[in-house]
Amino acid sequence: MRRTLSYVFMAMAILCFAMPVFAQGQTANAGPNWVAITSGFAMAIASGLCGLGQAKATAAAAEGLARNPAARPGIQLALILGLALIESLALYTLVIIFAKVK
Amino acid sequence: MPEELPFTALLNHIFGGAANALLDALHLAHNPRAPITDFVAMQILVVGFLLVVFLLVRARLSVDNPGGLQHIFEGLQGFVTGQSREIIGHHSEEFTPFLVALGVFILTCNLLGLVPAFESPTAVPSVPLGCAIVAFFYYHAQGIKRQGPLNYAKHFAGPMIWLAPLMIPIEIISHMARVLSLTIRLFANMFAGDMVTLVFFSLVPIGIPVIFLGLHVAVSLLQAYIFVLLTTVYLAGAVAEEH
Numbered sequence: 001m002r003r004t005l006s007y008v009f010m011a012m013a014i015l016c017f018a019m020p021v022f023a024q025g026q027t028a029n030a031g032p033n034w035v036a037i038t039s040g041f042a043m044a045i046a047s048g049l050c051g052l053g054q055a056k057a058t059a060a061a062a063e064g065l066a067r068n069p070a071a072r073p074g075i076q077l078a079l080i081l082g083l084a085l086i087e088s089l090a091l092y093t094l095v096i097i098f099a100k101v102k
Numbered sequence: 103m104p105e106e107l108p109f110t111a112l113l114n115h116i117f118g119g120a121a122n123a124l125l126d127a128l129h130l131a132h133n134p135r136a137p138i139t140d141f142v143a144m145q146i147l148v149v150g151f152l153l154v155v156f157l158l159v160r161a162r163l164s165v166d167n168p169g170g171l172q173h174i175f176e177g178l179q180g181f182v183t184g185q186s187r188e189i190i191g192h193h194s195e196e197f198t199p200f201l202v203a204l205g206v207f208i209l210t211c212n213l214l215g216l217v218p219a220f221e222s223p224t225a226v227p228s229v230p231l232g233c234a235i236v237a238f239f240y241y242h243a244q245g246i247k248r249q250g251p252l253n254y255a256k257h258f259a260g261p262m263i264w265l266a267p268l269m270i271p272i273e274i275i276s277h278m279a280r281v282l283s284l285t286i287r288l289f290a291n292m293f294a295g296d297m298v299t300l301v302f303f304s305l306v307p308i309g310i311p312v313i314f315l316g317l318h319v320a321v322s323l324l325q326a327y328i329f330v331l332l333t334t335v336y337l338a339g340a341v342a343e344e345h
Contacts, residue, residue: 073188077331084328088283091290098293 039097050090057082106136108219110143141223148210148223178202182330189331190338197337200240205330208233212292212322216315225292227285234284237333238277245340254340280336284329291325 061079065072106114114121114136121137132139138146159175168176182201186194208224215222223229245254260269299314 077185077188080324080328081331081335084287084324088287088290091294092286094294095286095290 036101039101043093043097046090046093050086053086053089054083057086107140107143107221109147110136110138110140113138113143113146140221141226141229144214144221144223145211145229147220148207148214152206152210178206185331186334186337189334190341194337197244197334201330201334204233204237204333205326208288208329209322209326212326213319215292215296216318222292222296224288225296227289230285230288230292231281233288233329234281237284237329237336238281241333241337241340244337248341249343257340280332284332288325288329291321295321 057079061075061082064075068075118137122132122134125132125137155171159171162169163172179198179202182205183195183198186197186201190197211224211229212222214220215225242254245257249257258270258273259266260273295314295318299311299318302314303311
């Protein structure tokens with residue numbers, strides 16, 4: 001109980017360190033560039049999910065090729081097509097960033 | 103004098119007057135001191151180069167003693183014909199000239215950016231858009247030619263006639279999205295390659311950017327292949343007959 005309370009008070013004390021942030025709001029006429037910050041997160045999320053999708057596609061292609069090496073042309077075609085289509089989804093995010101970030 | 107490449111400056115010097123007159127007649131906005139923009143000049147260079155190469159191949163065709171150039175182009179033609187036969191089916195040989203021309207044009211445009219004092223025309227949004235629009239009109243025209251306009255329009259209505267009010271808007275939007283995706287895929291790959299090389303150049307000027315130039319070569323090849331492959335897939339969808 002005492003230990004929990006001491007953790008709670010420590011957390012509240014650390015939160016008070018953030019107070020200077022509010023001091024900036026009234027005096028500065030240009031805040032942080034939210035578009036740039038958000039676009040960084042957006043691109044990271046898009047690239048991460050694209051990486052996951054392409055990993056699944058590549059894993060399935062490798063497994064299919066291991067089971068049936070004679071089907072290589074068809075599997076290779078499906079793999080390249082799938083990878084390019086997934087890649088293009090992440091690239092749409094990049095294009096929006098170039099269009100919107102000054 | 104606006105910033106431009108040496109080749110563009112040469113073209114503007116020679117053809118500036120004529121280009122200005124043409125653009126004024128068409129009421130298009132342009133910079134009077136450099137009417138021919140960088141990417142237009144690069145495209146002219148690519149087309150001229152490809153004309154010379156294809157005429158060379160044509161002049162040196164021989165059955166008994168094929169040279170290296172003939173081997174390369176026979177391989178390319180065989181590859182595209184084999185792929186379109188696999189995806190479209192029979193009677194697909196007539197599409198090979200268009201697909202090879204499109205693929206070779208996009209590939210040369212992409213690779214041109216690697217040569218110093220030249221830039222990739224495909225790194226500008228207009229050029230991939232032009233290629234995508236050409237591919238769009240080509241596969242619709244082929245579909246109408248193969249199946250007749252009425253039959254082709256019935257395609258868009260979907261499998262059953264009462265689904266038509268739902269299917270037709272979806273089909274129209276998906277066809278528009280094809281143009282958009284072809285354009286943005288090619289443009290973003292080329293543009294991002296340039297950006298990434300520049301970013302790493304600003305960090306480590308010696309050595310590291312060469313890796314990204316190598317990546318640009320691989321991406322150029324892959325993106326040209328993907329563009330041709332997707333055009334083949336759309337052609338297959340347009341000329342397919344259900345039997």
